[in-house]
Amino acid sequence: MYKIDKVKKIVIEKPLKLDCGRTIQDFPLAYETYGTLNEKKDNAILVFHALTGDQYASGTNPVTNKEGWWSYALGPGKSIDTNKFFVICANVIGGCMGSYGPSHLDSAGKPFGTNFPVITINDMVNAQYNLLDFFKIDKLFSVIGGSMGGMQVLQFISNFPNKSYSAIPIACTASHSAQNIALNELGRQSIMADYNWENGFYAENKKVPDKGLAVARMAAHITYLSKKGLQEKFGRKLQERDDLKFGFDADFQIESYLRYQGSVFVDRFDANSYLYITRAMDYFDLTKQFNGNLSKAFQNTTSKFFVISFTSDWLYPTPENRDIVIALNAIGKDVGFVEINSDKGHDSFLLNVPDFLNAVRNFLETSYKKIK
Amino acid sequence: MYKIDKVKKIVIEKPLKLDCGRTIQDFPLAYETYGTLNEKKDNAILVFHALTGDQYASGTNPVTNKEGWWSYALGPGKSIDTNKFFVICANVIGGCMGSYGPSHLDSAGKPFGTNFPVITINDMVNAQYNLLDFFKIDKLFSVIGGSMGGMQVLQFISNFPNKSYSAIPIACTASHSAQNIALNELGRQSIMADYNWENGFYAENKKVPDKGLAVARMAAHITYLSKKGLQEKFGRKLQERDDLKFGFDADFQIESYLRYQGSVFVDRFDANSYLYITRAMDYFDLTKQFNGNLSKAFQNTTSKFFVISFTSDWLYPTPENRDIVIALNAIGKDVGFVEINSDKGHDSFLLNVPDFLNAVRNFLETSYKKIK
Numbered sequence: 001m002y003k004i005d006k007v008k009k010i011v012i013e014k015p016l017k018l019d020c021g022r023t024i025q026d027f028p029l030a031y032e033t034y035g036t037l038n039e040k041k042d043n044a045i046l047v048f049h050a051l052t053g054d055q056y057a058s059g060t061n062p063v064t065n066k067e068g069w070w071s072y073a074l075g076p077g078k079s080i081d082t083n084k085f086f087v088i089c090a091n092v093i094g095g096c097m098g099s100y101g102p103s104h105l106d107s108a109g110k111p112f113g114t115n116f117p118v119i120t121i122n123d124m125v126n127a128q129y130n131l132l133d134f135f136k137i138d139k140l141f142s143v144i145g146g147s148m149g150g151m152q153v154l155q156f157i158s159n160f161p162n163k164s165y166s167a168i169p170i171a172c173t174a175s176h177s178a179q180n181i182a183l184n185e186l187g188r189q190s191i192m193a194d195y196n197w198e199n200g201f202y203a204e205n206k207k208v209p210d211k212g213l214a215v216a217r218m219a220a221h222i223t224y225l226s227k228k229g230l231q232e233k234f235g236r237k238l239q240e241r242d243d244l245k246f247g248f249d250a251d252f253q254i255e256s257y258l259r260y261q262g263s264v265f266v267d268r269f270d271a272n273s274y275l276y277i278t279r280a281m282d283y284f285d286l287t288k289q290f291n292g293n294l295s296k297a298f299q300n301t302t303s304k305f306f307v308i309s310f311t312s313d314w315l316y317p318t319p320e321n322r323d324i325v326i327a328l329n330a331i332g333k334d335v336g337f338v339e340i341n342s343d344k345g346h347d348s349f350l351l352n353v354p355d356f357l358n359a360v361r362n363f364l365e366t367s368y369k370k371i372k
Numbered sequence: 373m374y375k376i377d378k379v380k381k382i383v384i385e386k387p388l389k390l391d392c393g394r395t396i397q398d399f400p401l402a403y404e405t406y407g408t409l410n411e412k413k414d415n416a417i418l419v420f421h422a423l424t425g426d427q428y429a430s431g432t433n434p435v436t437n438k439e440g441w442w443s444y445a446l447g448p449g450k451s452i453d454t455n456k457f458f459v460i461c462a463n464v465i466g467g468c469m470g471s472y473g474p475s476h477l478d479s480a481g482k483p484f485g486t487n488f489p490v491i492t493i494n495d496m497v498n499a500q501y502n503l504l505d506f507f508k509i510d511k512l513f514s515v516i517g518g519s520m521g522g523m524q525v526l527q528f529i530s531n532f533p534n535k536s537y538s539a540i541p542i543a544c545t546a547s548h549s550a551q552n553i554a555l556n557e558l559g560r561q562s563i564m565a566d567y568n569w570e571n572g573f574y575a576e577n578k579k580v581p582d583k584g585l586a587v588a589r590m591a592a593h594i595t596y597l598s599k600k601g602l603q604e605k606f607g608r609k610l611q612e613r614d615d616l617k618f619g620f621d622a623d624f625q626i627e628s629y630l631r632y633q634g635s636v637f638v639d640r641f642d643a644n645s646y647l648y649i650t651r652a653m654d655y656f657d658l659t660k661q662f663n664g665n666l667s668k669a670f671q672n673t674t675s676k677f678f679v680i681s682f683t684s685d686w687l688y689p690t691p692e693n694r695d696i697v698i699a700l701n702a703i704g705k706d707v708g709f710v711e712i713n714s715d716k717g718h719d720s721f722l723l724n725v726p727d728f729l730n731a732v733r734n735f736l737e738t739s740y741k742k743i744k
Contacts, residue, residue, distance in 0.1 A: 020618035118618040193583035195567035211565035246392035246490040
């Protein structure tokens with residue numbers, strides 16, 4: 001793991017009652033900002049990250065020295081233009097980039113491990129709400145995020161209906177599907193099967209369940225891409241060899257690509273955080289929070305919504321995104337919707353997909369003009 | 373693992389040169405038969421099994437005491453009617469139900485482990501061809517199989533173009549896709565990540581990499597079902613509890629279902645066999661065997677083809693099955709094709725899908741009348 005000592009943090013003193021029943025307080029929330037908050041404080045955008053993201057959405061991540069996860073979309077002159085907007089992005093609680101998570105120390109000075117409370121999307125959002133107080137922002141201009149970030153957008157608007165002028169949930173769902181629970185459970189079982197996981201208390205024993213975590217990442221990575229995208233990018237291309245080697249080394253490029261994805265992931269991510277965050281995703285069911293009527297989640301909001309899905313995203317396919325639109329339309333809320341053509345699968349929202357990037361830019365620009 | 377001493381076997385004395393270059397001989401091929409071979413010996417059907425199948429396609433598997441894997445389709449009065457037809461099904465080489473595989477002993481009396489040669493679909497088919505000699509069958513009435521079984525059907529016809537009157541490849545492909553290679557690699561990496569795998573030599577050390585194998589099975593199982601099928605069957609139903617438990621036990625039925633699938637699988641399947649058989653699938657590229665022209669694989673055959681795919685099968689989707697039809701049409705071969713409506717995903721060919729079962733029955737009956 002990388003050192004995360006120098007990460008920017010606020011410490012949230014106010015007690016936060018979690019959905020599991022436990023109350024936490026005086027816990028750290030690591031964050032980063034991009035751009036400048038204007039005097040009227042009306043140009044702030046809160047960006048929510050996905051499962052393996054962090055607060056370093058743009059520029060160079062100072063911990064990993066790699067590009068921020070949303071560098072295509074976010075930065076000076078980009079779709080989320082930090083020359084105009086003040087962007088805040090925080091590491092979710094349960095995460096491993098400085099925010100309160102299972103690798104933190106308990107009162108006895110030992111890493112929590114699996115004694116850390118199981119958290120929910122609701123808990124994540126409630127923790128991040130403190131950022132508005134911290135920056136003395138009365139109302140955000142927008143909340144935006146893809147995948148689990150999109151779920152946080154939906155939960156944020158539901159919890160704080162008048163705290164953002166607009167909301168952009170991307171490639172997400174209001175209710176985690178059976179297939180997605182299954183895929184997350186696969187990742188968890190892979191981690192828990194690792195000899196070094198030690199029921200979650202590996203950190204105090206100076207061990208790392210890196211093999212299990214790598215397999216979990218490989219599994220997830222396959223789901224982020226589309227069948228067609230994989231076929232076009234990799235097909236049956238061989239890995240630096242003329243022919244099959246009749247062994248179990250990586251013969252195909254797709255194999256070495258996946259192995260690489262697994263191996264670099266374990267350097268930057270904590271296995272227990274993977275368990276906790278996937279659990280939060282699986283528990284997410286905004287529709288059930290409102291007894292089966294998703295519209296009620298948005299009943300009190302005045303936010304202008306823009307819902308975005310991608311044609312080749314089979315993890316959070318268009319119909320699940322459209323359900324959000326339907327729920328908003330049913331109560332006459334202001335909602336735009338676009339399904340972007342892309343072969344890049346669920347990962348489309350992280351990649352250079354011009355139609356997507358333009359859609360986000362145009363929506364933000366047009367909406368911002370309206371409030372000026 | 374179960375005891376497999378009492379399994380029916382032939383020992384193939386004739387040397388078989390494998391694609392990897394090694395030659396094997398005097399090796400066992402475990403098989404089972406159903407029904408009676410008629411006097412003219414024109415009623416024989418060779419059934420090829422899929423990745424985790426075996427020779428016990430119908431009736432009770434005497435080793436596991438469970439129903440044979442194709443009990444819906446195969447048996448007295450069923451689609452593949454054993455009152456009419458004589459059905460042979462053999463365990464593939466590389467397998468673990470009696471045929472020559474990595475759990476067999478080498479000349480020094482130790483289990484081969486990963487010293488077993490990497491085998492291919494071509495090798496599997498060439499080994500099974502010996503069954504025709506053994507039963508003194510000049511020409512089969514049909515070759516049939518789903519998934520990897522379908523690949524064997526294609527390879528069989530390509531290798532032995534006039535040894536079967538008909539051929540029924542189901543839910544398969546002529547060239548394993550990047551996504552499917554990726555999914556198989558995920559399973560292999562999961563097994564290899566198991567502390568007990570010991571580079572494949574676990575058997576001689578009396579260990580079993582059961583956790584890794586269970587995770588591999590879970591991963592595969594998700595891919596055998598459709599998103600819609602999973603949602604309808606499991607959705608977000610909870611497992612014997614009123615509400616979420618805020619822990620990592622199985623809260624959702626889909627989680628306990630997957631864990632169960634993983635746990636029962638390790639009792640009947642060998643981890644190294646899983647590695648070898650998935651490798652054979654990944655290596656399968658009949659199109660490449662004929663320098664990119666799949667039609668040439670079938671140029672010399674007189675077999676009547678019937679290709680079957682399923683609407684919700686995302687592992688071997690209809691377009692990949694249709695490519696086989698296109699290749700056959702391009703050279704004027706006799707081929708029928710049907711895409712069956714089913715929400716049951718890739719597993720449809722193993723389940724009670726009446727349209728599928730009727731299609732197989734009708735094709736076999738009509739075709740058999742023609743040769744009488």
